[in-house]
Amino acid sequence: MIYMDNAATSWPKPDMVIEAMKNYYYQAGGNPGRSGHRLSVNGARMMYECREKVAAFFNLKDSLRVIFTSGSTQAINLVLRGMLKPGDHVITTSMEHNAVMRPLRRLEKAGINIHIAECNREGELDISTIKKLIDPSVRLVVINHASNVSGTILPVEEVASISHMFGIPVLVDASQSAGSIEIDMEKMGIDLLAFTGHKELLGPTGTGGLLINNNIDVSQIEPLVCGGTGSRSEYEQQPEDLPDRYESGTANTAGIAGLSASLDWINVRGIPAVREHAEKMTIKLIEGLSDIKEVKVYGVKNAEQSVPIVSFTIKDKTVSEVGFKLDEEFGILTRVGLHCAPAAHKTLGSFPEGTVRLSPNIFNTMEDIESTIEAVREVALS
Amino acid sequence: MNEYSVILFHTTSSVMQTEKVLKQEGIAVKLIPTPRELSSDCGISIRFNKSDREKVEKIIEVNSIEFDSINDLN
Numbered sequence: 163m164i165y166m167d168n169a170a171t172s173w174p175k176p177d178m179v180i181e182a183m184k185n186y187y188y189q190a191g192g193n194p195g196r197s198g199h200r201l202s203v204n205g206a207r208m209m210y211e212c213r214e215k216v217a218a219f220f221n222l223k224d225s226l227r228v229i230f231t232s233g234s235t236q237a238i239n240l241v242l243r244g245m246l247k248p249g250d251h252v253i254t255t256s257m258e259h260n261a262v263m264r265p266l267r268r269l270e271k272a273g274i275n276i277h278i279a280e281c282n283r284e285g286e287l288d289i290s291t292i293k294k295l296i297d298p299s300v301r302l303v304v305i306n307h308a309s310n311v312s313g314t315i316l317p318v319e320e321v322a323s324i325s326h327m328f329g330i331p332v333l334v335d336a337s338q339s340a341g342s343i344e345i346d347m348e349k350m351g352i353d354l355l356a357f358t359g360h361k362e363l364l365g366p367t368g369t370g371g372l373l374i375n376n377n378i379d380v381s382q383i384e385p386l387v388c389g390g391t392g393s394r395s396e397y398e399q400q401p402e403d404l405p406d407r408y409e410s411g412t413a414n415t416a417g418i419a420g421l422s423a424s425l426d427w428i429n430v431r432g433i434p435a436v437r438e439h440a441e442k443m444t445i446k447l448i449e450g451l452s453d454i455k456e457v458k459v460y461g462v463k464n465a466e467q468s469v470p471i472v473s474f475t476i477k478d479k480t481v482s483e484v485g486f487k488l489d490e491e492f493g494i495l496t497r498v499g500l501h502c503a504p505a506a507h508k509t510l511g512s513f514p515e516g517t518v519r520l521s522p523n524i525f526n527t528m529e530d531i532e533s534t535i536e537a538v539r540e541v542a543l544s
Numbered sequence: 545m546n547e548y549s550v551i552l553f554h555t556t557s558s559v560m561q562t563e564k565v566l567k568q569e570g571i572a573v574k575l576i577p578t579p580r581e582l583s584s585d586c587g588i589s590i591r592f593n594k595s596d597r598e599k600v601e602k603i604i605e606v607n608s609i610e611f612d613s614i615n616d617l618n
Contacts, residue, residue, distance in 0.1 A: 198577025
């Protein structure tokens with residue numbers, strides 16, 4: 163079997179991630195911050211340690227501004243629904259996932275104005291399209307770092323730099339880039355970063371978070387969920403302290419223990435090494451697939467400008483038929499269709515049929531890539 | 545018998561942050577359930593030897609740690 167669906171969720175997970183989750187239940191199964199006994203304290207220590215690792219990983223100074231969520235969808239919803247008010251203007255791109263588009267479209271009904279920066283057919287964003295849309299009335303710019311359909315990397319740093327000239331904060335959806343490419347919030351000027359743990363960070367599902375840079379006034383972001391935090395228990399009002407303001411209810415502690423281990427795993431290897439391997443595989447995939455006459459590859463063809471995600475279609479074959487054959491006859495697991503990103507598919511010219519998506523990661527080998535190309539060739543000729 | 549002081553906090557994360565910093569500075573600390581008579585916000589507090597109080601206050605200030613109050617235990 164060759165797993166080529168890491169953009170949906172990575173598999174396998176490093177052994178140490180699974181071990182950490184198991185050990186958490188054996189050694190620290192208390193509820194962090196609720197009780198004062200040793201198991202509760204162990205849990206709180208583990209969570210704090212992970213918070214510090216996450217902050218360091220993305221270069222955020224204050225680890226108490228790391229808010230754990232169930233993933234990037236919840237983190238994005240927290241910002242969009244907590245911050246935008248009727249009459250506000252927001253800019254986003256035509257390459258966004260529904261994690262951004264659906265909350266925005268829902269807010270649109272409540273009177274929020276959405277302005278979409280159109281990307282080209284390769285999924286690339288020309289910075290001048292942002293320049294044309296931006297003015298001081300804009301409340302927020304939301305942009306994905308790397309497309310979940312074509313892997314295309316958007317120029318986050320440039321977008322942030324222009325937005326900051328107008329004093330507008332930038333929310334970055336790092337679902338497909340965190341763990342795959344370097345993210346430095348300080349250097350890139352990212353004000354709000356939404357990440358998920360279960361994709362390229364190789365952690366468990368149900369983990370992720372929102373990182374809030376120091377310049378953001380959190381009183382401008384209402385909590386999405388209110389409830390027990392273990393702190394200020396004498397009050398019936400939600401506390402304003404971070405991270406508690408946004409972390410009501412018992413945390414996904416075992417998941418966070420797993421995420422903590424997955425960050426260790428990646429830190430040992432280093433993003434440059436992960437990236438080098440990814441680029442080699444992407445180059446080979448794009449070259450190999452482009453060589454097949456019946457195959458059309460979507461998005462940017464430059465591996466340096468993308469994460470290891472390659473979308474394609476085969477002439478006169480439906481994507482579901484191709485995906486099914488790759489699974490049944492070759493044991494190659496892909497994801498076909500629209501990948502929860504209709505806007506991106508419209509931009510790339512693959513709507514409404516969608517594409518077959520290949521997304522290898524650090525656990526795939528060059529042999530996997532060669533076998534995949536050969537399998538696609540056979541399906542194309544069948 | 546040792547005499548103790550206790551730091552109260554608003555969040556568990558601040559307790560964890562402070563525990564780490566104080567341990568790094570070589571201060572002997574113990575995490576305890578917040579004494580009810582001190583009536584606190586957060587379920588866990590940090591107890592340390594009263595003789596370290598000045599040092600602890602300094603460390604907390606240098607690290608701009610958010611806390612509620614420091615109290616001597618009777």
